[in-house]
Amino acid sequence: MAKFGKDDVKVLQTNRKAYFNYEMVEDLECGIALTGTEVKSVRESRFSFSDSYVKIDPDGLKLISFTIQPYTHGNIHNHKSDRIRRLLAKKQEIKKWRRKVDEKGFTLVPTKVYLRGNLIKMQVSLARGKQLHDKRASLKERDMDRDARREMKLSNY
Known part of the structure; x- marks a missing residue:
């Protein structure tokens, strides 16, 4: 059995509704600042993109209305499911995207x-x-x- 390596990518979920409602121009890979039980819930794919978007603040990117369900085996110290989360990206990328969003009327949408x-x-x-x-x-x-x-499937038979 093959091991899951350091550079391998495993897609957990894709925001198909965003691809239907928006025309994607450019992509950026960001990290997400999560707590312990949030990490476990995300690894179990217990999250939803419904109406989530990214806002640019002076202190970075904020992920808004991205719901991560509480961890099933958690305790009283479980996380809030609808809190605002910080996205981790380089300052130069954030500045470049802020200019595009302000000038041209684009929006930032989480897609994957x-x-x-x-x-x-x-x-x-x-x-x-x-x-x-x-x-x-x-x-x-x-x-x-x-x-x-x-x-094509029917013609192959």
């Missing part, structure tokens, strides 16, 4: 949570909102891809 070695990382994307007709086009494209895969 994964393990890199034994560290929990989050991919944050610089995103622009989609219009209704863009969403319809992506739905149509997804349906056409599904039909094409179905036809």
